[in-house]
Amino acid sequence: MGQNDVLFERAQKTIPGGVNSPVRAFRQVGGTPRFVTRAKGPYFWDAEDKRYIDLIMSWGPMIVGHAHPEVVEAVQRAAETSFSYGAPTEGEIELAERLCELMPSVEQVRMVSSGTEATMSALRLARGHTGRDLIIKFEGCYHGHADSLLVKAGSGLLTFADSTQNAPSSGGVPHDLVKHTLVLPYNDVAALEEVFKNQGDHIAAVILEPIAGNMNLIQPASEFLGAMRSLTAKHGAVLIYDEVMTGFRVALGGAQSLQGITPDLTCLGKVMGGGMPMAAFGGKKEIMSKLAPLGNVYQAGTLSGNPVAVASGLKTLEIISRAGFYECLTAQTEKLMAGLKQAADKAHIPFAVDSVGGMFGFYFASKVPTSFEEVTKTNIDAFKKFFHAMLDEGVYLAPSAYEAGFTSIAHDNEVVAAIITAAEKAFKRM
Numbered sequence: 001m002g003q004n005d006v007l008f009e010r011a012q013k014t015i016p017g018g019v020n021s022p023v024r025a026f027r028q029v030g031g032t033p034r035f036v037t038r039a040k041g042p043y044f045w046d047a048e049d050k051r052y053i054d055l056i057m058s059w060g061p062m063i064v065g066h067a068h069p070e071v072v073e074a075v076q077r078a079a080e081t082s083f084s085y086g087a088p089t090e091g092e093i094e095l096a097e098r099l100c101e102l103m104p105s106v107e108q109v110r111m112v113s114s115g116t117e118a119t120m121s122a123l124r125l126a127r128g129h130t131g132r133d134l135i136i137k138f139e140g141c142y143h144g145h146a147d148s149l150l151v152k153a154g155s156g157l158l159t160f161a162d163s164t165q166n167a168p169s170s171g172g173v174p175h176d177l178v179k180h181t182l183v184l185p186y187n188d189v190a191a192l193e194e195v196f197k198n199q200g201d202h203i204a205a206v207i208l209e210p211i212a213g214n215m216n217l218i219q220p221a222s223e224f225l226g227a228m229r230s231l232t233a234k235h236g237a238v239l240i241y242d243e244v245m246t247g248f249r250v251a252l253g254g255a256q257s258l259q260g261i262t263p264d265l266t267c268l269g270k271v272m273g274g275g276m277p278m279a280a281f282g283g284k285k286e287i288m289s290k291l292a293p294l295g296n297v298y299q300a301g302t303l304s305g306n307p308v309a310v311a312s313g314l315k316t317l318e319i320i321s322r323a324g325f326y327e328c329l330t331a332q333t334e335k336l337m338a339g340l341k342q343a344a345d346k347a348h349i350p351f352a353v354d355s356v357g358g359m360f361g362f363y364f365a366s367k368v369p370t371s372f373e374e375v376t377k378t379n380i381d382a383f384k385k386f387f388h389a390m391l392d393e394g395v396y397l398a399p400s401a402y403e404a405g406f407t408s409i410a411h412d413n414e415v416v417a418a419i420i421t422a423a424e425k426a427f428k429r430m
C-alpha cells in the first residue's frame, strides 16, 4: 500500500468519501485520489513524492501557475495585516474597479467567497428585480450547488448521479423548489423560442455557462446566444452569464468579450481569486442597486471581500493583464490539443479536441460534441484507460470524462512536449 492509499483510507474515516468535493474522488475512473503535498508552476507532487504535470490547475484558478512568486509575496504581505476584518477595505474597491474595467457589462460588483454563492445570489437578485420565479438553465451546465440549479446539472452530478431525469440531480432538494427551474437542451434555439413564447412573461432569468466546462467542453452556436440575448431583452428576463469558469480564462474579458454579448449579470470566481476562496457577481447598476443595504434583496458574508483573497486576486489580474499573456496561453493550449490529436490519430483511436484560451476539451469520439446528449455518448471506457495511463506517465487529467481541462502560462513548450510524449505512450497501451 502506497502513502496515497494510506491517506485515502485515513481520510474516509472522518471525511465522507475521503474528499471535500466529490469530483476529487476518482469515482468515474476508479483508483486512489492523489494527496497533494506541494506544487510549483505546472507541477504538483503527491504523498509518494511523485511529480505530475497538472492539467486541472485547481479546476481553473491557477492560470499563472502554482505558487507564482509575485502572488505569494502579495498574499504574505496581506496576511501580515490580519486575515479578516468584517469591515470594508480599499483593496476591495481596487478589485471592484479592476473587474468593472475588464468586463464593461459589469457596472457594479459584489464579492463573495465561492462560485456557488455568486450564482445563488445572482439568481435571487434576478428574481427580486423581476418579481418572477421561473428560471431557465441548460442540460449539463453546472452553476454550483444551490438548490434551484441542481436539475440536470453537470460536473460531479453528471459523473455520479442519474442526470437524465428532469428532477433534482441531488437528494435534499425539494421538488416544489425545482418546479421553478425549466431545463432546456444547450444549443437548442427552437426550444428556447418555444418556452419564451408560452411563458416569457414569467421568466426571471436565463443562466448559462457561455462556454460549458462541466460536461467536458461544449461551445455555444452564435445563433443560440443571439436568440437568448434578444428573447430575454424582449421579455424583461435577466440574462446571467456564469463565467466562474470562463472569466479571465478564455480571454481577459471573459467569454462575453469573444462572443460580443452583453449579459445583464455575470458570475465570476476561480481565476479572479488566484486560488483563494473568492468570487463575485455583478452587472447592470439598475439591477445591482436592488441589493441590500440599498434594496430589499438580501445577500451577505463574513468573509466576503476577504483582504488576503483580494490581494491574491489583484496580483493575479495584474499578471494576466500583461501584454501577450492570452496569446501565449491560447497558442500553448492549441499546440497541446493538436499534439494529442496527432498522437491519437497515429494510434487509430477516434478522438476529437477543442480549446478556448486556457481551457480545453478532448473527447473519445469522432467529432466534437455540441450537446449534453452527445457528450454522454462519447467512449467513457476509453477515457478511463487513457486517464490511468497518463497518470502512470505523470500527467494529471480531470478524473472524469465530463469535465474540461485547464492549462496555465507555466505550461511552456517543454511541458507541452512532455504531455504529448506521455499521450503517445498512453494511446499505444490502450
Ligand SMILES: NCC(=O)CCC(=O)O
Residues within 6 Å of the ligand: 021, 022, 023, 024, 059, 142, 155, 156, 213, 214, 403
Ligand atoms: N467542475 C468541477 C469544478 O468546477 C470544481 C468544483 C468542485 O469541486 O466541484
